Amino acid sequence: MRHLLSAADLDRDAAVGLLDTAERMAATQEREMKKLPTLRGRTVVNLFFEDSTRTRISFETAAKRLSADVINFAARGSSLSKGESLKDTALTLQAMGADAVVIRHQASGAPYRLAHAGWLASAVVNAGDGTHQHPTQALLDAFTLRRHLVAAGDAGLGRDLAGLHVAIVGDVLHSRVARSNVDLLHTLGARVTLVAPPTLLPVGVEAWACATSYHLDEVIAEGRPDAIMMLRVQRERMGAGVPANGAPVATGFFPSPLEYTRAYGLDARRLAMLPEHAIVMHPGPMNRGLEISADAADSPRAVIVEQVANGVAIRMAVLYRLLAGEREAF
Amino acid sequence: MGRPTDATTGPTAGPTTGPTGRYLLRGVAPLGGPRTDVLVADGRVAAVGAEATGARATVVDADGLVALPGLVDLHTHLREPGREDAETVESGTRAAALGGYTAVHAMANTSPVADTAGVVEQVWRLGRDAGWCDVHPVGAVSVGLAGTQLAELGAMAHSAARVRVFSDDGMCVHDPVLMRRALEYVKAFDGVVAQHAQEPRLTAGAQMHEGVVSAEVGLPGWPAVAEEAIIARDVLLAQHVGSRLHVLHVSTAGSVDLIRWAKSRGIAVTAEATPHHLMLTDELARTYDPVYKVNPPLRTAEDAEALRAGLADGTIDTVGTDHAPHTREDKDCEWAAGAFGMLGLETAFAVVHTLMVATGRMTWADLARVMSVAPARIGRVDAGPGAQGRPIAVGEPANLALVDPAARWTVDPASLASLARNTPYAGRELTGRVVATFLRGRPTVLDGRAVPPGAAS
Numbered sequence: 001m002r003h004l005l006s007a008a009d010l011d012r013d014a015a016v017g018l019l020d021t022a023e024r025m026a027a028t029q030e031r032e033m034k035k036l037p038t039l040r041g042r043t044v045v046n047l048f049f050e051d052s053t054r055t056r057i058s059f060e061t062a063a064k065r066l067s068a069d070v071i072n073f074a075a076r077g078s079s080l081s082k083g084e085s086l087k088d089t090a091l092t093l094q095a096m097g098a099d100a101v102v103i104r105h106q107a108s109g110a111p112y113r114l115a116h117a118g119w120l121a122s123a124v125v126n127a128g129d130g131t132h133q134h135p136t137q138a139l140l141d142a143f144t145l146r147r148h149l150v151a152a153g154d155a156g157l158g159r160d161l162a163g164l165h166v167a168i169v170g171d172v173l174h175s176r177v178a179r180s181n182v183d184l185l186h187t188l189g190a191r192v193t194l195v196a197p198p199t200l201l202p203v204g205v206e207a208w209a210c211a212t213s214y215h216l217d218e219v220i221a222e223g224r225p226d227a228i229m230m231l232r233v234q235r236e237r238m239g240a241g242v243p244a245n246g247a248p249v250a251t252g253f254f255p256s257p258l259e260y261t262r263a264y265g266l267d268a269r270r271l272a273m274l275p276e277h278a279i280v281m282h283p284g285p286m287n288r289g290l291e292i293s294a295d296a297a298d299s300p301r302a303v304i305v306e307q308v309a310n311g312v313a314i315r316m317a318v319l320y321r322l323l324a325g326e327r328e329a330f
Numbered sequence: 331m332g333r334p335t336d337a338t339t340g341p342t343a344g345p346t347t348g349p350t351g352r353y354l355l356r357g358v359a360p361l362g363g364p365r366t367d368v369l370v371a372d373g374r375v376a377a378v379g380a381e382a383t384g385a386r387a388t389v390v391d392a393d394g395l396v397a398l399p400g401l402v403d404l405h406t407h408l409r410e411p412g413r414e415d416a417e418t419v420e421s422g423t424r425a426a427a428l429g430g431y432t433a434v435h436a437m438a439n440t441s442p443v444a445d446t447a448g449v450v451e452q453v454w455r456l457g458r459d460a461g462w463c464d465v466h467p468v469g470a471v472s473v474g475l476a477g478t479q480l481a482e483l484g485a486m487a488h489s490a491a492r493v494r495v496f497s498d499d500g501m502c503v504h505d506p507v508l509m510r511r512a513l514e515y516v517k518a519f520d521g522v523v524a525q526h527a528q529e530p531r532l533t534a535g536a537q538m539h540e541g542v543v544s545a546e547v548g549l550p551g552w553p554a555v556a557e558e559a560i561i562a563r564d565v566l567l568a569q570h571v572g573s574r575l576h577v578l579h580v581s582t583a584g585s586v587d588l589i590r591w592a593k594s595r596g597i598a599v600t601a602e603a604t605p606h607h608l609m610l611t612d613e614l615a616r617t618y619d620p621v622y623k624v625n626p627p628l629r630t631a632e633d634a635e636a637l638r639a640g641l642a643d644g645t646i647d648t649v650g651t652d653h654a655p656h657t658r659e660d661k662d663c664e665w666a667a668g669a670f671g672m673l674g675l676e677t678a679f680a681v682v683h684t685l686m687v688a689t690g691r692m693t694w695a696d697l698a699r700v701m702s703v704a705p706a707r708i709g710r711v712d713a714g715p716g717a718q719g720r721p722i723a724v725g726e727p728a729n730l731a732l733v734d735p736a737a738r739w740t741v742d743p744a745s746l747a748s749l750a751r752n753t754p755y756a757g758r759e760l761t762g763r764v765v766a767t768f769l770r771g772r773p774t775v776l777d778g779r780a781v782p783p784g785a786a787s
Contacts, residue, residue, distance in 0.1 A: 085659065085662070085663055085667075086663055086664050086667070087662050087663060105664065106666075107664040107665060107666035107667065108547060108548040108549050108618075108665065108666070109547065109548075109549070109618030109664060109665045109666075110618075110664040112617075112618045113618050113619075113663070113664050113665070116617075116618075117619075117662070129548070130548050130549070130666070131548035131549075131550075132547055132548030132549075133548070176548060179546070179548060202544070202545035202551070203540050203541060203544075203545060203551060203553070204540070204541045204542040204543070204544060204545030204546070204551075205545055206542075207542040207545065207546070208545070208546075
């Protein structure tokens with residue numbers, strides 16, 4: 001593995017291998033001394049063109065637990081806000097000797113360009129690009145699914161997600177999490193159903209390796225999902241916004257927050273309809289009361305906080321695979 | 331329209347004659363027909379066949395070459411004034427000559443915008459001074475391309491540049507009332523409105539064709555309906571007011587159907603396809619390389635095939651390059667930050683030949699029709715001393731392109747004459763190459779190399 005740009009680039013064995021490595025990484029995190037010497041002397045740059053404190057901290061923690069040097073390069077407050085190009089930033093990082101660049105960018109494909117345009121020799125990890133991909137999120141979701149619904153610890157090693165049914169609910173159109181999960185969960189043998197109002201499903205979704213539905217109640221009652229993943233819905237997507245500068249605004253993707261919540265929100269009623277064993281997931285940050293109610297978010301079936309913890313293990317596994325190769329060092 | 335000296339300079343004789351001298355094109359095949367000899371003298375086709383003799387003429391060995399009327403582009407961005415870092419009138423028209431063109435129409439989206447007689451005359455003069463091919467400025471429809479107020483179309487029409495094609499290309503004339511007024515107004519001087527069909531509200535922030543690929547790569551989609559809805563409206567407007575409409579860079583199968591329908595109703599609509607929409611598809615966006623970013627976007631394989639079928643059956647009238655030079659920094663970036671547009675002048679003939687003639691879907695006469703005759707007629711540059719798109723016949727102006735149909739070549743961006751390098755065909759092998767271009771009897775290209783105006787042959 002040279003880069004991690006898209007969940008679609010992982011075949012079953014590579015994906016299971018990463019989950020297995022993450023499982024071993026997670027085990028080391030239960031030790032008193034959490035830090036491993038594996039990446040001592042290596043430099044990981046977190047290049048964040050878009051604010052995401054949680055994802056950056058997760059990558060930073062992962063790199064530090066592996067003893068890598070970490071440089072946080074935030075687009076705001078750097079020369080990027082003065083208009084430095086992605087290319088010049090890449091050349092700078094190359095000159096500084098970055099071994100891996102973790103990039104978050106608002107433009108779909110920016111990590112792909114960073115990896116393939118010939119600007120930079122480092123390994124590139126996509127930490128979320130536009131509405132394209134967020135592969136470490138999909139990996140941590142798959143890891144969480146495996147631990148809860150297949151087997152945790154050593155018993156899970158080598159296992160994929162065959163036979164599981166996962167419903168992903170919400171703003172699929174603008175979601176890199178949904179795209180990454182459809183790719184990865186399908187590769188791992190799970191069945192995915194996307195649930196959204198028609199306005200929040202992209203034209204072309206019919207080519208994806210998943211089913212789609214406009215009806216959440218039907219999917220819960222008839223599809224009996226083993227897990228339900230609620231996507232964040234951004235408030236600016238709704239209703240007819242008020243123009244700040246008099247310019248016309250895009251018509252909303254749905255009429256009102258209340259109507260969205262009625263049709264697609266995970267509330268106590270829908271939570272009760274889910275199968276006994278089903279888990280509730282959310283990539284965060286949540287809009288409580290919009291796509292997920294407090295009842296659901298705080299219920300014992302919610303694994304949302306655990307997803308965050310698993311994120312560190314997954315990102316350790318990814319950095320380890322990219323920078324340490326196959327050496328066993330822990 | 332052209333350089334007045336071209337029309338008045340007489341033969342000065344001798345094999346080392348000046349650039350407006352006599353040339354014997356030996357063994358050439360006009361429009362792919364039987365091989366013959368063509369004598370060019372005094373800026374005109376002086377003799378064809380047995381009467382064409384080499385006395386006092388420079389002999390050009392044209393055995394195996396096909397002669398076409400000099401190509402005419404209705405859709406070129408020369409970038410001057412304003413973006414001389416991307417292209418100048420000189421570099422762009424040199425690229426045009428190397429591509430077999432003897433006339434180009436320079437789009438109005440320069441800085442300042444070509445929306446006054448002053449700017450169009452400036453561009454026209456720059457073209458005349460460069461001398462590589464005729465430059466016919468396109469006038470903006472609206473002031474500043476802003477889509478609100480008609481530009482002084484009459485002043486541009488009556489300027490030295492004699493503008494006949496008006497377009498806000500790059501922007502759609504989306505206001506239906508403004509479009510109606512423009513269509514009506516240009517009738518006074520036999521003008522034509524060339525529409526960039528793009529419904530702006532349906533394409534806000536759009537980056538690529540909306541479909542299976544955009545869904546996967548996560549780039550905001552530019553739906554086919556945003557083009558088709560404007561074309562449907564405009565053909566009905568053109569019918570209502572009895573005006574000529576030219577639709578630029580038609581890119582979807584649905585648009586081809588609409589134009590076919592409009593023509594069947596007798597509406598005076600003509601339509602253009604670009605080489606890149608004929609050859610390339612949205613699959614290239616998977617590379618995220620902005621060299622494949624263009625407006626309208628590359629569409630699906632089905633759309634490209636519909637365009638090729640429409641070109642072959644005459645629904646599509648012209649191939650226009652939409653030659654759109656951009657600096658490297660405007661393309662060496664992430665997709666969303668990249669500029670829209672691709673180079674086209676130096677590859678257009680080879681692309682059309684590869685797709686349509688080498689495959690037997692079109693004849694050489696068809697190629698001449700879509701790349702020379704029809705564009706010249708639509709732009710109203712097919713008559714008078716500067717006439718373009720004329721038959722290869724005795725007495726006609728000697729605007730000619732000689733092409734080698736057998737030449738196979740691989741596009742190398744570094745070897746292009748354009749100042750810019752944003753060709754989407756880098757590394758692609760094409761069939762057919764321009765060997766020589768004559769502008770009113772003067773070679774602008776010989777042996778595939780540009781011959782600077784004024785240089786001895």
